Amino acid sequence: MKTKKINQICADTNLTRSELKKIIEKTNTAGPVNPEYLSLTDWEFYGSMLKIEYEQCVDEGLEIEEYKDLFDAVHKLPKNEIKKRFADIIFDIVRGAKVKKDYPYVEPSDLESIKALRKPYSYEKKVGAAIEERVHGAWQGRVCGCMLGKTVEGVRRDKLVPFLKETGNYPMHRYILESDMTEEIKAKYDTNPWYADTIDGMPVDDDTNYTVLYQQIINAYGRTFSPWDVSRAWIQFQQKGAYCTAERKAFCNFIEGYCPPESATYQNAFREWIGAQIRADYFGYINPGDPETAAEMAWRDASISHVKNGIYGEMFAAAMIAVSAETDDVADIIRAGLAEIPCTSRLYEDVTSVLEGFENGVTEEECFNNIHGKYDEHTEHGWCHTIPNAMIVAAALLYGNGDFGRSICISVENGFDTDCNGATVGSILGMAKGVGAIDKCWTDPIGDKLNTSIFGVGTVKISDRAKMTMEHINGK
Numbered sequence: 001m002k003t004k005k006i007n008q009i010c011a012d013t014n015l016t017r018s019e020l021k022k023i024i025e026k027t028n029t030a031g032p033v034n035p036e037y038l039s040l041t042d043w044e045f046y047g048s049m050l051k052i053e054y055e056q057c058v059d060e061g062l063e064i065e066e067y068k069d070l071f072d073a074v075h076k077l078p079k080n081e082i083k084k085r086f087a088d089i090i091f092d093i094v095r096g097a098k099v100k101k102d103y104p105y106v107e108p109s110d111l112e113s114i115k116a117l118r119k120p121y122s123y124e125k126k127v128g129a130a131i132e133e134r135v136h137g138a139w140q141g142r143v144c145g146c147m148l149g150k151t152v153e154g155v156r157r158d159k160l161v162p163f164l165k166e167t168g169n170y171p172m173h174r175y176i177l178e179s180d181m182t183e184e185i186k187a188k189y190d191t192n193p194w195y196a197d198t199i200d201g202m203p204v205d206d207d208t209n210y211t212v213l214y215q216q217i218i219n220a221y222g223r224t225f226s227p228w229d230v231s232r233a234w235i236q237f238q239q240k241g242a243y244c245t246a247e248r249k250a251f252c253n254f255i256e257g258y259c260p261p262e263s264a265t266y267q268n269a270f271r272e273w274i275g276a277q278i279r280a281d282y283f284g285y286i287n288p289g290d291p292e293t294a295a296e297m298a299w300r301d302a303s304i305s306h307v308k309n310g311i312y313g314e315m316f317a318a319a320m321i322a323v324s325a326e327t328d329d330v331a332d333i334i335r336a337g338l339a340e341i342p343c344t345s346r347l348y349e350d351v352t353s354v355l356e357g358f359e360n361g362v363t364e365e366e367c368f369n370n371i372h373g374k375y376d377e378h379t380e381h382g383w384c385h386t387i388p389n390a391m392i393v394a395a396a397l398l399y400g401n402g403d404f405g406r407s408i409c410i411s412v413e414n415g416f417d418t419d420c421n422g423a424t425v426g427s428i429l430g431m432a433k434g435v436g437a438i439d440k441c442w443t444d445p446i447g448d449k450l451n452t453s454i455f456g457v458g459t460v461k462i463s464d465r466a467k468m469t470m471e472h473i474n475g476k
Helices: 003-013 017-028 046-059 065-075 081-096 111-116 131-150 157-166 183-188 206-221 227-237 245-255 281-285 291-302 308-323 330-338 346-359 364-374 380-384 386-399 404-413 418-433 462-473
Strands: 449-451 459-461
Touching (some): 003 017, 046 065, 046 081, 046 380, 065 081, 111 291, 111 308, 131 281, 131 418, 131 462, 157 183, 206 227, 206 281, 206 462, 281 291, 281 308, 281 418, 291 308, 308 330, 330 346, 346 364, 346 386, 404 418
Antiparallel strands (some): 449 459
16 A cells, blocks of 8 residues: 555554554454354264264274274363364364174165065965044154153163152153142252143154154155255254254255265264154154155255164154054064164164063063163263164153053153154154054143144144145145
8 A cells, every 4th residue: 555545544543653564464364263162062073072973983893993082172172163073073084983893783775675675474464444544643743752752851760760760650651740849859859841731732843843854754755755855854844943963963064065975974973862763753644554655755864964874763763653554563563673674783783682581581671670770861962862662662662552641651651762753653653553543631731732843834733734644645
């Protein structure tokens, strides 16, 4: 800048030449541009999830142990650019890690390989309620089971059982009520403020949001929807805050340009968590008696956010619901569900162990103690992982002996992800038994009203959604 111009600016602004020089230098110098990492949730910032990533790698049998100290050291760093750069390096290490030669499982994520590793199972079809009654029962059962577990979601079993005992609800046999909650109990237990005696319909919940969302997806794209279609629908129908863990990370990956299936794997430490399993139900609803198609649709969905057992969990749940349209034999339902996932997987092995234990006389208490002994719900990874929650679902179906109320109560009172498991068990038995088999003590507090946070949908009638499901079954 010419001297004459500088002098004029100084005269106009009362700045000294030195002060003006500093402003000019500051204006003409481009500094680094970084995000404010503290504004990101831990679910969105890979560096905050390295302890979970390490556990996940060990689960997958990856040769990763020599890097444990690096994982631990980077995990302890403050959330900033340096931590991000180190985390990026760790991600490259994870992607390049080999599976141990003695790893006993074969767990592909592509559909062709999954199908090749299935072990067939046939079941006897039984005449039951009309399909309209079953579909309505599945919707109503999912909502009721979810509501039962919603109040205590996140409460671990060592706190949950004493809470239920103090409120006169153990063994669990009814919803949790606000009238149960003295100030002393509220202070003692970290429960959630949704009670069956104060709600106005089913409150918004991601477990029930997904069932409605996937009905919208079938409306928009039809039965031949693709993983890409699902990724676009996620962005269109819900805001980022509606998604958790693996779903939140996948959503962010979509925005960054990662497409399925890479959206499931890029810096996603939650890739085998329960998030896909809770999205399964609608694919079972619209494929009654056709578990293979239900599972294939579930794969198209799960592959946008999950891998391996995370995918299998959704396929397993969808297949069980499809089978339950033709039989109420819970052992057949579970085995037919397992027949749609690799028999070489951890999920198959662990759910089979629950089945075999039940058939060999393992008591209900022993069964759930075994699950808690193998998976630690006091860790984030253990609490939210697909496998222990699928085991809870299977055990609740078996030890509940097909009784709707007792089964959803078993699924909730034993901890882990209570609303997810209650919803899945309720969905299966609602389909197996029909809406008429669900006692009014479960349906009356909710009525026919389901609240969602889906854009353009809001509050819906459960009965209307059941009718729309029948249209999808009939090809309309």
